[in-house]
Amino acid sequence: MRKSFLLPLALLCLSLWPAGAAANCPVGYLNEIFCDDFDTYCSESIGGHPGDSKCPTSGATRVDQRLKEVWLREPRAGCGTEMIVEEDQTRLTSGPYGGRHPCQGDAQLGPGTSRDWVHSPYPLSADGQIRNLSWRVQDVFGSTNTAVVATDDQPLILTYMVDGGGSGKIHWDNGFIQVTLDDGNENQRTDTANVNYVDSPDCSVYCSPPIAFEPMPIVCAQGNPIGPLPAACPNVVTNPPPIHQSIAVGVLSLIDPDPCHCGSSQAHGPVNYHLNVYDGQMWWILRSNNPRPSTGSIAPRRAGEDPMPPPQPQDLTTPGDFTLNGGTNGGKSFNWVTLTIKTNTFNVQLTTQERDKLGNQYHVTSIMNDIPRAYLGAFNAMRNGVSLGCAIQGTPNNPWACGGTNTHCLRSRVNTAGALVYDDLTLYGGAPIVEEGACCHADGSCTDVLQTECNGIFRGRNTFCSTIVQPCCPLIYG
Numbered sequence: 001m002r003k004s005f006l007l008p009l010a011l012l013c014l015s016l017w018p019a020g021a022a023a024n025c026p027v028g029y030l031n032e033i034f035c036d037d038f039d040t041y042c043s044e045s046i047g048g049h050p051g052d053s054k055c056p057t058s059g060a061t062r063v064d065q066r067l068k069e070v071w072l073r074e075p076r077a078g079c080g081t082e083m084i085v086e087e088d089q090t091r092l093t094s095g096p097y098g099g100r101h102p103c104q105g106d107a108q109l110g111p112g113t114s115r116d117w118v119h120s121p122y123p124l125s126a127d128g129q130i131r132n133l134s135w136r137v138q139d140v141f142g143s144t145n146t147a148v149v150a151t152d153d154q155p156l157i158l159t160y161m162v163d164g165g166g167s168g169k170i171h172w173d174n175g176f177i178q179v180t181l182d183d184g185n186e187n188q189r190t191d192t193a194n195v196n197y198v199d200s201p202d203c204s205v206y207c208s209p210p211i212a213f214e215p216m217p218i219v220c221a222q223g224n225p226i227g228p229l230p231a232a233c234p235n236v237v238t239n240p241p242p243i244h245q246s247i248a249v250g251v252l253s254l255i256d257p258d259p260c261h262c263g264s265s266q267a268h269g270p271v272n273y274h275l276n277v278y279d280g281q282m283w284w285i286l287r288s289n290n291p292r293p294s295t296g297s298i299a300p301r302r303a304g305e306d307p308m309p310p311p312q313p314q315d316l317t318t319p320g321d322f323t324l325n326g327g328t329n330g331g332k333s334f335n336w337v338t339l340t341i342k343t344n345t346f347n348v349q350l351t352t353q354e355r356d357k358l359g360n361q362y363h364v365t366s367i368m369n370d371i372p373r374a375y376l377g378a379f380n381a382m383r384n385g386v387s388l389g390c391a392i393q394g395t396p397n398n399p400w401a402c403g404g405t406n407t408h409c410l411r412s413r414v415n416t417a418g419a420l421v422y423d424d425l426t427l428y429g430g431a432p433i434v435e436e437g438a439c440c441h442a443d444g445s446c447t448d449v450l451q452t453e454c455n456g457i458f459r460g461r462n463t464f465c466s467t468i469v470q471p472c473c474p475l476i477y478g
Contacts, residue, residue, distance in 0.1 A: 024094070025050055029157075029428035033136045033148065034114065034382060036425045038099045041066040041085050049117045057096045062087055067099060071384060072115040072131060079409040080110010080385060091163045091421045093334060098163075101175050101385060102419040108409040109174050109386035111192065132182035132381035133427075141432045147181060147378035148430035149462040150341035156379065156430035158339040161423045162251065166327030169418030170335070171273050174386050174410075176250025178278065179341070179427065182381040191245040192387035193278040194221040195252075195410060196402055198232040199391065200259050207262035216259040216270055216413050219252070220392060220400075223282040224291050226272075227257040232392065234399035241281050241400055243374050248278035249339045249348060251324065251420065252386075254410065255283055269414030275322040275337065275350050275366075280375025286322035286348060286368055294368040296320030300360065313356040322350050322366040331355030341379075343467060345370045376468065377460030378433050384422070386410055438463040440472035 025035035040048045041063050042055035049070055055062075062085040073082045086092065086100035116130035134146040141148065150156035160177060164170020180191035199215035200206075220233035221241040234241070256270035275286045284291050296319025298312060317323035327333040334353040340346060347369045354362050389410050390402040439447050439454035446465035451458045459468055 024054075025424075025426070027426055027428075029426065031140050031154075031430055032426065032428040033140055033430070034133055034425075034427040036070065036099070037094050038067065038085065038097045038423060038425075039094060041097055055096055060096060062097060069117050070115060071099070071112040072129065074111040074113055074383075074388070079108045080112075081107055082110075083112055083384070086419075086421045088421075090332065091165065093161045093336075093423045098421045098423040099384075099425075100419050100421050108411055110409040111383050111385045111387050114382040134182070134380045137380055145432045147380035147433045147461070149378045149433050150343065150346075150429070151431050152342045154429060154431040156341040156427070158249070158341075158382075158425075158427050159337065160425035161334060161336050163335070163421040163423070164251070164324070164326050164333045165418035165421070166330075166333050167418075168326035169416065170251060170324050170326045170333055170420070171271050172253050172267075172269065172412070172414050172417035173251045173420050174253055174412055174417075175384065175420040176248045176252060176276065176278070176386070177337075177422075177425070178246045178248030178250075178383050178387075179379040180381045180383060181245040181378055191381065192383060193246045193248040193283075194241055194244055194281075195219050195254065195387045195389035196221065196392050196400065197254065197389055197410070198230050200230070203260035203262070203268065207260050211260060211262065211268050213260060213268050214413065217254055217389070217391075217410050218257055218259065218270075219255045219283060219389070221282045222255055222257075223279075223284045224287075225255065225257050226285060229257050234392065234394055236282060239399040243281045245280070245375055245377055246278060246383075246387075247280055247339070247341060247346060247373065247375060247379075249337055250276065252276045252283065253412065253414075253417070254386075255285065267414070267416040269416065270412065273323055275324055275335075275348070277339070277346075277348055277371065279346075279371060279373055282374070284371065286350075286366070288318065288321045292368050292371055294320040294322070294366055296364070296366045299363045299365070313360070313362065315357050316354050316362055317352065317364055319364050320366045322348075322368070323352070323364075324350075325352035325354050325364075328352075328354040329357050329359075331361065341373070344376065345372055347371070375460070376463045377437075378462055379430075382427060434462045436464075437461045438465045438468050438472075442474065444472050444474035446472045 025037045036050045039054045040052045042060035047055045064084040071083045081103040086098035092098045113131045116135045120130045197217035203211040203213035253270040253272040259270040336351040338349040349367050351365045388407045390406040392402045438459040441456040
């Protein structure tokens with residue numbers, strides 16, 4: 001059994017800083033479930049999978065197949081771009097490698113799933129694959145625990161760095177990291193963030209003068225869109241989206257409600273300048289004090305100088321606005337993301353490395369706390385990329401209906417996007433799962449029982465009647 005341990009306070013603080021000790025896996029966080037610095041994917045004699053010896057900084061040969069054995073393309077998809085190893089040191093926060101999600105421009109976007117590379121059979125087969133982290137949860141919390149929960153006292157924390165390649169390309173990209181509950185059903189999974197969509201108008205007809213862009217997908221499950229959503233999207237107030245077993249954070253340009261951008265001088269297609277989160281039901285575009293109050297700060301990072309606050313630069317992004325850095329003033333486009341999941345809410349922090357026009361480097365931080373969770377259950381899997389989606393073809397009884405056979409990999413349809421590169425990804429914390437959960441009955445009453453004993457609506461393991469955010473409501477007949 002693998003043991004977890006608590007770092008000395010000074011070292012722990014260092015590892016939380018973007019360029020600190022988190023570059024080496026395992027980091028040593030308390031209850032560290034998964035860590036991938038992507039630095040082990042090299043030739044047979046010197047590399048391996050996460051937790052094995054790191055590849056040397058020079059002289060190693062990258063092995064893409066080893067990465068694919070850990071981040072397995074969703075087999076149900078049969079499409080989408082697989083991750084490969086990134087060797088460009090300018091795009092990494094720790095060397096020699098990172099994880100590259102290529103072909104963002106007009107490519108099929110697809111999901112990848114963290115896989116049990118220790119106990120699953122190899123070579124990869126159609127059956128017998130453990131596409132989750134339940135084995136690591138057992139290593140940390142004991143053999144009787146196959147999933148982990150997040151509480152106020154023991155939050156579950158996800159951290160990673162994502163780079164968009166500079167020149168603003170990250171604003172056109174699509175790729176997020178999500179923690180989910182794997183229900184083991186390959187054909188009817190609900191454990192992915194909702195990216196079901198309607199198509200935009202045909203820009204060649206919609207715009208005058210016309211723009212040569214075919215209709216593009218617009219994700220409908222949005223809580224605070226930056227503009228009016230298409231009329232074909234269900235109204236999220238009168239017809240809320242279904243709850244999925246996922247909480248996600250990352251880059252998603254496909255929530256742009258007007259990808260044609262008629263008359264604009266910018267490149268056309270979906271674009272989004274802010275970090276996004278999925279609460280289990282809806283996507284939220286994080287902006288200054290939206291959807292919750294936000295705070296922020298700027299810290300100077302200048303080599304050879306004391307970190308004394310200079311006058312605030314006017315050519316950096318606004319702290320607290322969660323603006324993704326796409327290479328400000330020709331600098332690197334490093335974005336460090338931290339998602340802290342608690343009992344009923346979660347916190348998000350984004351720290352970007354930016355350069356002012358004089359060439360000085362800064363870290364711009366945005367923080368938003370206490371965003372409500374719609375999905376209140378447990379987690380045992382991690383996914384990257386973009387979930388499978390389908391065109392919404394709602395019915396009067398189910399406005400969010402879309403044919404299951406139509407579920408497929410989405411396309412960004414934009415050739416101005418760039419490959420996303422990930423580095424230093426860690427999932428740690430949480431608490432052992434409790435099998436009982438809140439059961440809502442038809443009369444509005446609530447009891448804490450096992451799922452098999454619930455004769456109403458089961459709100460998820462480790463949820464309790466005394467703490468659920470949305471109380472049970474009686475069914476109204478007639």
